[in-house]
Amino acid sequence: MQYDDKNLAYDLSLFESSSKRKNSNYKKDPAKEKLNQEKKADVITFVNLDKKDKAKVEKKKNPAQILGYATLIMLTAGLIIMMLCGQAELTELNQKISEAETVLNEKESIYIQTEMKVEAELSPETVEYYATNVLGMVKTDNSKKEFIRLSEGDQAEIAQKETGTFGQIISDKWSSIWE
Numbered sequence: 321m322q323y324d325d326k327n328l329a330y331d332l333s334l335f336e337s338s339s340k341r342k343n344s345n346y347k348k349d350p351a352k353e354k355l356n357q358e359k360k361a362d363v364i365t366f367v368n369l370d371k372k373d374k375a376k377v378e379k380k381k382n383p384a385q386i387l388g389y390a391t392l393i394m395l396t397a398g399l400i401i402m403m404l405c406g407q408a409e410l411t412e413l414n415q416k417i418s419e420a421e422t423v424l425n426e427k428e429s430i431y432i433q434t435e436m437k438v439e440a441e442l443s444p445e446t447v448e449y450y451a452t453n454v455l456g457m458v459k460t461d462n463s464k465k466e467f468i469r470l471s472e473g474d475q476a477e478i479a480q481k482e483t484g485t486f487g488q489i490i491s492d493k494w495s496s497i498w499e
Contacts, residue, residue, distance in 0.1 A: 451457040484492075 452459075
């Protein structure tokens with residue numbers, strides 16, 4: 321089979337720029353050119369329809385999916401807010417603890433100072449001096465001590481209740497519970 325036009329099978333002029341087509345000696349067939357333009361128009365229309373369909377598909381969202389995303393965003397925001405509030409509260413508590421430790425250290429210092437003053441004022445020598453000179457007291461010695469012997473007269477008495485009737489025993493037991 322022979323073709324009259326060598327470029328019929330491979331029309332490479334479609335890929336050349338417009339300036340090269342004008343310079344070439346190639347004659348264009350008006351029917352082929354019209355067919356090529358229709359194909360380009362069809363492709364463009366098809367692409368445009370495809371883009372419109374995609375836009376329609378993107379616009380149509382499932383309400384449950386939108387609700388799920390909104391819920392997820394709200395939960396995330398809530399968790400972040402809770403974390404920030406927790407951190408603020410933790411900072412406040414740490415500050416209160418540090419203030420309480422400062423007050424405690426001051427109170428311990430005052431306690432130690434007071435204890436040292438009391439020990440200085442109430443030393444055994446100071447107490448003995450005050451007792452002998454101001455109050456007129458005297459130290460005790462063995463001559464003034466009196467000893468008691470308990471081994472000679474040890475006696476024990478056991479208290480027994482009188483036995484009575486059955487009603488008296490029950491009333492005594494009942495009253496002993498409330499004593």
